[in-house]
Amino acid sequence: MTIDGVSPSTVLRPESIEELAQTLASEKGAIVPLGAATQTCFGNPLRRADCAIDLTRLSRITEYNPADLTVHVEAGVPLEQLQHALLENNQFLPLDPWNGPRATVGGIAATNAQGPFRATGTIRDWIIGMKVVHVDGQISKAGGRVVKNVTGYDLQKLYTGSLGTLAVIVEVSLKLRAKFPRTATAIARPADESGAAALIASIRNSALQPISCEWTGPENEVLLRFGEHPRAVDWQLKNLPAADWRVLEDADEAAAWEKLRGRYGQLGPLVLRVIGLPATVHEIIKTYRPAAWIAHALNGIVLMQISDADEIPQIRGKYRAVIEKAPLEVRRKIGTFGLTDTEYDLMKKMKEAFDPEGRLNAGRHVDGERN
Amino acid sequence: MKKEVIKKLREILGSPAVIEDETELLVYECDALTLFKSKPDAVVFPWTTEQVAQIVRLANEHRIPFLPRGAGTGLSGGALAVEGGIIIELQRMNRVLSIDADNRFAIVQPGVVNLHISQAVAPYGLYYAPDPSSQMACSIGGNVAENSGGPHCLKYGMTTNHILAIEAVTPKGEIIRLGNAAGETVGMDLLGAIVGSEGTFVIVTEITIRLLQKPQWVKTLLAAFHSVEDCSQTVSDIIAAGIVPAALEFVDAKTIEAVEASVYKAGYPQDAAAALLIEVDGFREGLEETSNAIVEICRRNRSYDVRVAKDDEERARLWLGRKGAFGAMGRISPDMITMDAVIPRTRLPEVLAEIARMSDRYGLAVANVFHAGDGNLHPLILFDGRRQDQVEKIHRMGEEIVKLCVDVGGALSGEHGIGYEKKEFMNLVFTEPDLEMMMRVKRVFNPDGLLNPSKIFPTRRACTEIGKHTTTSTAEIGKRVDEVLRGSAR
Numbered sequence: 001m002t003i004d005g006v007s008p009s010t011v012l013r014p015e016s017i018e019e020l021a022q023t024l025a026s027e028k029g030a031i032v033p034l035g036a037a038t039q040t041c042f043g044n045p046l047r048r049a050d051c052a053i054d055l056t057r058l059s060r061i062t063e064y065n066p067a068d069l070t071v072h073v074e075a076g077v078p079l080e081q082l083q084h085a086l087l088e089n090n091q092f093l094p095l096d097p098w099n100g101p102r103a104t105v106g107g108i109a110a111t112n113a114q115g116p117f118r119a120t121g122t123i124r125d126w127i128i129g130m131k132v133v134h135v136d137g138q139i140s141k142a143g144g145r146v147v148k149n150v151t152g153y154d155l156q157k158l159y160t161g162s163l164g165t166l167a168v169i170v171e172v173s174l175k176l177r178a179k180f181p182r183t184a185t186a187i188a189r190p191a192d193e194s195g196a197a198a199l200i201a202s203i204r205n206s207a208l209q210p211i212s213c214e215w216t217g218p219e220n221e222v223l224l225r226f227g228e229h230p231r232a233v234d235w236q237l238k239n240l241p242a243a244d245w246r247v248l249e250d251a252d253e254a255a256a257w258e259k260l261r262g263r264y265g266q267l268g269p270l271v272l273r274v275i276g277l278p279a280t281v282h283e284i285i286k287t288y289r290p291a292a293w294i295a296h297a298l299n300g301i302v303l304m305q306i307s308d309a310d311e312i313p314q315i316r317g318k319y320r321a322v323i324e325k326a327p328l329e330v331r332r333k334i335g336t337f338g339l340t341d342t343e344y345d346l347m348k349k350m351k352e353a354f355d356p357e358g359r360l361n362a363g364r365h366v367d368g369e370r371n
Numbered sequence: 372m373k374k375e376v377i378k379k380l381r382e383i384l385g386s387p388a389v390i391e392d393e394t395e396l397l398v399y400e401c402d403a404l405t406l407f408k409s410k411p412d413a414v415v416f417p418w419t420t421e422q423v424a425q426i427v428r429l430a431n432e433h434r435i436p437f438l439p440r441g442a443g444t445g446l447s448g449g450a451l452a453v454e455g456g457i458i459i460e461l462q463r464m465n466r467v468l469s470i471d472a473d474n475r476f477a478i479v480q481p482g483v484v485n486l487h488i489s490q491a492v493a494p495y496g497l498y499y500a501p502d503p504s505s506q507m508a509c510s511i512g513g514n515v516a517e518n519s520g521g522p523h524c525l526k527y528g529m530t531t532n533h534i535l536a537i538e539a540v541t542p543k544g545e546i547i548r549l550g551n552a553a554g555e556t557v558g559m560d561l562l563g564a565i566v567g568s569e570g571t572f573v574i575v576t577e578i579t580i581r582l583l584q585k586p587q588w589v590k591t592l593l594a595a596f597h598s599v600e601d602c603s604q605t606v607s608d609i610i611a612a613g614i615v616p617a618a619l620e621f622v623d624a625k626t627i628e629a630v631e632a633s634v635y636k637a638g639y640p641q642d643a644a645a646a647l648l649i650e651v652d653g654f655r656e657g658l659e660e661t662s663n664a665i666v667e668i669c670r671r672n673r674s675y676d677v678r679v680a681k682d683d684e685e686r687a688r689l690w691l692g693r694k695g696a697f698g699a700m701g702r703i704s705p706d707m708i709t710m711d712a713v714i715p716r717t718r719l720p721e722v723l724a725e726i727a728r729m730s731d732r733y734g735l736a737v738a739n740v741f742h743a744g745d746g747n748l749h750p751l752i753l754f755d756g757r758r759q760d761q762v763e764k765i766h767r768m769g770e771e772i773v774k775l776c777v778d779v780g781g782a783l784s785g786e787h788g789i790g791y792e793k794k795e796f797m798n799l800v801f802t803e804p805d806l807e808m809m810m811r812v813k814r815v816f817n818p819d820g821l822l823n824p825s826k827i828f829p830t831r832r833a834c835t836e837i838g839k840h841t842t843t844s845t846a847e848i849g850k851r852v853d854e855v856l857r858g859s860a861r
Contacts, residue, residue: 068746138807146714148742150784151801157531157563277474350561
């Protein structure tokens with residue numbers, strides 16, 4: 001196994017949280033926690049790796065309370081396994097990260113992985129508690145097991161998106177929701193970019209509430225997904241702004257979103273996640289002329305394929321932008337997150353407070369951001 | 372406090388914006404948790420972020436503790452000046468700075484009253500979702516500090532799900548900005564850690580909040596039951612049916628008695644053992660069916676009266692009763708303490724039955740009015756503050772209720788916070804390493820502990836009295852906590 005050109009000398013596969021804690025208590029080298037390894041190219045380059053911890057054997061759904069709409073899972077549970085279990089009770093976790101159903105719950109949390117389901121929030125909005133193992137082998141938890149809770153600091157939020165650099169996520173408690181009674185997807189292909197922008201503007205100013213609204217380019221396809229009471233879905237489909245819509249349901253609908261995921265897979269090798277506002281999405285695309293893009297149009301976020309890494313500092317002069325995908329040599333030169341001084345300073349102190357020797361995923365996050 | 376400090380505060384703010392008179396300070400000796408009192412040395416009323424920063428820097432120079440305060444409606448003693456010092460009262464920073472209806476966000480100052488935000492953005496067909504029962508008075512800054520909830524959090528989430536960005540003053544007096552108007556986390560979720568940190572990390576001076584489109588249609592129902600068990604079962608059945616109500620509120624007979632005797636009179640059925648206030652919202656299409664499904668579930672659980680509000684006026688009245696319930700208790704009891712705890716919603720019947728038994732055992736009446744949909748209990752213990760025997764009993768009974776909730780897998784607080792009230796209970800749910808990690812994060816933000824000291828973390832002392840004579844300096848307490856934590860880690 002090689003990540004960013006670094007190969008760990010040992011790979012451990014703990015069967016339990018306690019076993020992992022014991023391992024970390026005695027391990028003195030650089031540690032690399034891994035889930036399904038679908039996101040190993042995200043983040044600043046890994047600097048050292050003595051011991052990789054493969055968490056996929058922590059794969060138990062430890063407790064599922066359908067009537068409470070909560071589930072507690074070990075970090076190595078793949079998303080598809082979880083969704084499958086939830087489906088038996090007509091429930092689900094409304095997340096569809098690009099890295100797919102094989103991705104583990106712990107990995108999705110650690111990388112803050114996202115997909116087109118944006119109206120329902122990101123994983124931080126669904127996590128109600130977390131158990132982690134620290135670099136010295138201590139086990140701690142934050143949050144709890146109930147859907148509403150303000151007991152103690154929300155450290156689970158801090159661990160989410162920290163790329164395993166503060167602690168190793170080993171168990172995640174999630175709140176759930178009932179499956180949408182019905183979903184349907186409407187797809188249109190306006191003639192050009194202005195047409196797509198106008199269409200999205202009219203959606204934004206309408207009463208429609210799609211659970212996903214994606215604008216892909218350069219083909220200018222607009223995908224809207226609705227999930228509601230069947231009659232509310234029908235009403236929204238009837239009230240779509242004028243365009244040549246194709247409405248898909250069931251297997252066809254699933255295939256369309258799978259196709260979009262494939263489209264995401266093809267973006268690259270250099271992809272930037274540019275953070276604007278709903279009303280500036282078109283402006284971003286017009287200004288930077290990406291070769292290809294997928295925009296979460298109602299969230300103001302554009303995943304855009306750019307050709308030259310030198311554009312990144314210029315774009316960051318105007319917008320917040322995270323490197324979504326990039327070859328190693330680009331990530332060596334340019335920090336993944338483009339942090340402000342305030343963020344850099346606080347995150348660095350956070351890293352020092354949790355992992356003073358910098359042994360957890362060395363270089364991956366804030367510790368590799370500015371070189 | 373030294374005269375020199377007061378003089379400098381007056382230089383920063385002007386004379387009328389600084390209170391040091393002993394009598395005037397009485398107003399600030401507690402927040403809405405009136406059981407504990409401790410007088411600050413001064414209260415200041417800044418207008419600008421820069422003034423807040425200057426005050427904080429001055430406090431640092433003189434090593435004086437300080438804390439922010441909003442409307443003082445907090446129920447866990449978060450704005451209690453445990454060690455005296457300076458209360459930075461943010462009520463004058465009460466402007467809605469901008470509204471971006473197109474991108475659905477607004478930028479507001481911390482002293483803006485929660486409800487005023489929804490009123491300000493109403494012309495655009497938008498609103499701010501989290502709605503604590505105190506929303507007519509509580510400030511958005513306080514909501515951010517406490518990660519406040521409210522009835523509609525069941526569907527729309529807590530404050531933390533609606534805060535996009537902040538400007539804040541650090542405990543050292545620097546002005547920082549975090550987050551972005553798109554609400555997209557970059558790197559670690561620092562903003563997520565700050566929301567709900569109960570004013571112990573930073574003082575928030577500007578807030579960018581998410582606005583939502585007003586739902587097309589709303590239906591509000593009131594279902595009355597002759598038994599608490601049937602009422603609780605209905606809650607579980609609605610959730611199990613896959614319905615996501617906008618709100619699902621429980622009121623018991625005692626609450627109904629108080630509400631109906633008060634100005635909040637809502638027409639609640641006075642012969643009911645318990646009733647549910649249920650709201651569904653969203654698209655008009657399909658809402659009737661959802662509402663009918665709920666009526667059916669209520670009837671199946673022997674609800675003897677299900678009423679659907681006919682118009683906005685009736686709907687508003689039903690909510691007035693619920694939101695005024697805490698205040699209405701004054702009609703039936705001279706004092707009360709508002710408890711806040713969360714349990715898995717399936718455990719409602721047994722926990723409510725146990726609380727009823729406790730009420731008998733202690734001889735203290737309890738009214739239950741709470742967010743049933745998310746299992747967030749609010750037992751209101753009614754007592755007479757002039758009777759010392761009752762005051763002593765409420766502490767013990769409160770503790771027993773908290774333990775009961777923890778035992779069934781619940782949490783110490785669902786929306787009011789730990790503050791001063793519940794810090795000694797933290798050991799019930801968190802281990803030493805859990806608390807140590809929280810302390811590490813606190814130290815990153817608030818290394819000297821001057822900002823809002825003696826909150827959240829247990830002091831491990833059998834001391835319920837407070838005041839300057841019983842508490843020690845922040846540094847000493849910090850040291851002691853450190854010692855205990857290190858001792859346990861060994």
